[in-house]
Amino acid sequence: MQTIGELMNNLATEEGLNETSLSRIKIFKASAYSPRGPLCYKQGVLFVGQGSKRVYLDDKIYEYNPENYLVLTVPIPAECETCATTQKPVLLMMVDIDVQQLNHIIIQLGDQRPPPSYAKEQQGLFLGRRSSTINETLRRLLQALQTPLESHILGEALIQELMFRLICAEGAASLYALASNNSRLSQIDRALKFIDTHYQQGIAVEQLSQLVNMSPSVFHRVFKEITASTPIQYIKKIRLSRAHSLLIGQRMRVSEAAAEVGYESSTQFSREFKRYFGNSPSDYSKTKRAE
Template identity: 30%
Template sequence: MKTTEIEHSTIEKQAELARLIERFSSQDGVHATDISSLYFIRSSNTTVPIYQVHEPALCIVAQGKKVVMLAEESHHYGISDYLVVSVDLPISGQIIQASAEAPYLCLRLNFDPHQVLDLINEPACSANPSTGSRRGLYVSQTNLPLLDAVVRLVRLLENPQDVAVLAPLVIREILYRILQGNQGESLKQLVMTGSHSNRITEVIQRIKQDYDKPLRIEELSQLANMSPSSLHRHFKEVTAMSPMQYQKQLRLQEARRLLLSASADAADIGFQVGYESPSQFSREYARLFGLPPISDIKRLRRDQGHWSY
């Protein structure tokens, strides 16, 4: 197929994906589907930054634009790009292009790293453990084979009786296409047993499990089989932040969730997520979210627009 034909086919697939997402998400919000790992997101408006701990997933924007912040890094993506998050990361996401006439339309396909590990045992996807670590989030350019597989997955929703048998096969193809992409090596290294990146994912899971407890770098170093300095370096390569900064993000995002869902005192919530000083909790909360806890929660409840993208 000639370059111009590929470009034309890619544009057609992008338009078809937008039509399908709009069909299955007639209102703004996050929409679950009959495929348990597949979600559609629609918004008729741009948004303020929305904070979440993003689990491993592929995100493809079919219409509109978004920017994702990971620590101090900003990652922009729109209809010609896709986002891969390959390890649990605390991020903020902001829709920067959307309107009632042309709403933001996005597909999110969650995946289990074990699905990727199963694929890299195939000769076409094999990799060797790297001495370096790779970032757990990246944006890459969408290509026709990936778009074609994604559209076929969404089309399965038109025939629910086919989902149980065919969806796992198409999802496997989608993951294969990602691994074959120009940044697929990053995903390979994060799931490959023995790689530095994979050992950091084990540390991340421990920090998530014990986010409200004091951070013990020596224990984390032993878990990763690294020196403290090596752990710090590889952790920052994967997450763009130090273990302490990562834990702080987890604590503050969980505190915000608890404050939104309960009427508990802010100081009590601070203690609950691991802070020993109410003043330190309030100060760090304001630094991340822009306002102290009570003022921030009042703003969120007033706006009635806080939901996870």
């Protein structure tokens, strides 16, 4: 029987992000060490099959490895360190969170749901322990992904089973909060989804707070508690991360990338980009293109 790491390796045909036959699942492979640097994490659950990665957020360090899993209830700009070698590459599976699916599972749980006090705990990011039950479900899902037929017939049901296991696991309060329309976490999630589609525009904190029916002061406080950034800082990090992708992935000119993500001044963009990534956009772009 192949291990979870071996099954992930079968699906990781190239370095970086690998698509699978299920749109909600991707496999990531890294064969070299990457020092601590900015990374914008998407909403989802990450399972490591081999190696380890560290997330630096605010003053906390989260290391995820084959013993645990990382849940991102909302998209979070953080810093990441990849502990990998050619002999032992990092292999991990990324599963997108479907909030409607979470809500459906929680409704089916009925009286087995945790009491309200339990569901008040809300985090944008947390680590969970990988139990034998979670590992077995994970292994069966990866096994199904090996062949198109099994993936087509069993894939979605196995993702639902995996989400059920996570909801029933210790520390799942944030997943309950995310699925609740009235929780602070779900309100911030709505604001973040708005930012994701409007980040190029001028977005005011008051506009976001009105969108989720919070006062500006409460919104600002809760937003920072969940994302470790103020709303303005968050928007800036999203813009810079998207510009980084445009410079490297699409090889845009610096002025074009700056305008694309909403900067009116290329000078300001270059200054903030260098402060965030450690290199100016032009230097960083040249370095990456030469790799």
